[in-house]
Amino acid sequence: MVLINEFMISGILLGFxxxxxxxPLLAMTISESLKHGSHAGIKVAVSPFITDILIVSIILLFLLKFENYDPVIALISLAGSLYLISLGISSLKTKSVNLKLDTQKPDSLKKGIIANFLSPHPYLFWIAIGGPILFKAQEASTFSAIFFIAGFYALLVGSKIVIAMMVGKSRGFLKSKYYLYTIRSLGIVYMVFAFYFLKEGLELLN
Structure with a gap:
């Protein structure tokens, strides 16, 4: 049960x-909320539920080929730590939220699906971060893997839905100090996970 809780917490923190x-997806969520209301932004926010089924399946099949090759998994873990460090530094250095908002016609869900498919973020995340954690969770138990995925997507999508609702009501939310402080504090979370991946990678390389 402790392992299950640990993997769920990891999913929740990374998802949030x-x-x-x-x-790109957050920018589109905000853009649609500003122009067409919160309901349009929410349609964009839920698009990962559709796109990531294919994305995650392809990436996991790719990673399964190397699951028993420690050097390959070690290199993926080290790459994941570098990716997390870059995300952490970016979050800690955030001073304001400047997002390019598109001006296309309403078709929110379709635009969200296209944006997520074309964005490198989900591919990088599942290759370098999510995939290795999911395999480790699966080793503990099937429920651990399920809880990790559930925690991750509940917060990934849920947080964007909340932002869409808040932007729909108040455009000043994105400029508030609370939002900026939250992003900066999550830089520390990224760093903690980066240390974990660095440790795992070095252990596999002995």
Whole structure:
């Protein structure tokens, strides 16, 4: 049960950090909320539920080929730590939220799906971070893996839905100090996970 809780907490923290950090999907969520109301932003926010089924399946099949090759998994873990460090530094250095908002016609869900498929973020996350954690969770138990995925997507999508609702009501939310402080504090979370991946990678390389 302790392991299950640990993996769920990992999913929740990573999902929340990914959900509120500036990126293409968040920009589109905010854009649609500003122009067409919160309901349009929410349609964009839920698009990972559709796109990531294919994305995650392809990446996990790719990683399964190397699951028993410690050097490959070690290099992936080290790459993941570098990726997390870059995300952490970016979050800690955030001074304001400047997102390019598109001006296309309403078709929110479709635009969200396309944006997520074309964004490198989900691919990088599942290759370098999510995939290795998911395999480790699976080793503990099937429920651990399920709880990790559930925690991750509940917060990834849920946090964007909350932002869409808040932006729909108040455009000043994105400029508030609370939002900026939250993004900066999540930089520390990224660093903690980076240390974990660095440790795992070095152990596999002996």
């Amino acid at each position: 950090a990914s959900g509120i950090s500036p990126g």
